[in-house]
Amino acid sequence: MFQYAAGVGLAQHRAGRVVLDLSAFAAYATWPYQLDKLRVPQDISAGEPLSRPTGRSLPARIARRLTGGVKASSLYLEPHFHFDEQFFALSGDEIRLEGYFQSPLYFAGCEAVLRQRFQPAEPFGVAAQTWAERIDAVDRSVSLHVRRGDYVTNPSAAAVHAVLGEGYYGRAIALIHRLLGGDVDFFLFSDEPDFVQEAFAGLPRAHVVRTDPARSWEDMFLMARCSHHIIANSSYSWWGAWLNPSPEKVVIAPGQWFTRHKLAMTNVMDLYPEDWIILK
Structure with missing residues (x-):
């Protein structure tokens, strides 16, 4: 994209x-x-x-x-x-x-x-449509994306992109609560939903989104449907946040886009829109 x-x-x-x-x-x-x-x-x-x-x-x-x-x-x-x-x-x-x-x-x-x-060429499938209605039904929705997949299993990808840990997500969630208050619903997106279900078991008002794996593009547009965003170091959730046209949205992004070694040699500051919050 x-x-x-x-x-x-x-x-x-x-x-x-x-x-x-x-x-x-x-x-x-x-x-x-x-x-x-x-x-x-x-x-x-x-x-x-x-x-x-x-x-x-x-x-x-x-x-x-x-x-x-x-x-x-x-x-x-x-x-x-x-x-x-x-x-x-x-x-x-x-x-x-x-x-x-x-x-x-x-x-x-x-x-x-x-x-x-950058909109779906066809209507949502049944599972995605159900989640779209759930997102639309809440007052304050926050998409939270956890990218694992090849970042964990592929040595070449893992050498470039580090999997973000509890520290980043904990600080991002705390910041969302400070900015928006406690009455927010988190919609959790991941290529490993079972992992996310366990990792965020203690997060109140959290919903693990499970859609049709054969229609993997739909999650991006469900993210964009949320009011605010906590993205991973992944272009997938970058676009999910960007495609939300609201000028009122809060987007929190990780400063650690790459592994520390690669980050030391790479200027990533042009990656982020000016109004996004970058957590170092």
Whole structure:
């Protein structure tokens, strides 16, 4: 979603269009392609894929092709994690983007069109619709996301992203109570709901959300339906919070987006919208 959003940002700046190169998914087994589950125009490249090697986790970096209609092609490699101020100075008839582009600065000014496109392409399933009604029924709802999965089981992912512990969530919950009062309902989202059920057993007014695993995109939109958010170090709940359009929302995010080793070498400050609260 970050990659597509950056493509939209550059396309709007250049009066071009976004074409999706999905070739990396042939070697990327962690997640399937799912932008087709959203209202994103499926303008898929039928041409040759990027010719760069697929090493250095390239399967996790979907190439985006921006075209104004013709021939000359240039490849832009994201130089670092934080926003590149030269991004909107890119030139050429065709620009191919390779990187993560995890900053809202890459799509500033495109918020309205992205909020339209980043919506489910079909109605909620039965389980998700039931949870949507439960969320809508409470006065103050807070989504709380716990990301585990490959952060625990995949050594490559675990070397980059640390699993957030009780310290972060305890401080975030305490801060939510200070800001909003005690009468809030927490809706807990995780790829390991049984773990969350046990870990947060003592949290009053907590509800572990369980939906259809085959419709994994639905949880993001259930998060967005909540009034406020405690996110994990995960782009999934980042977008869940961002997609909530309310100017009154409180979003608490972890300063430890990566492991301490990687964080020491990475500037993550452009990752967070200005009005989000970052817990160090």
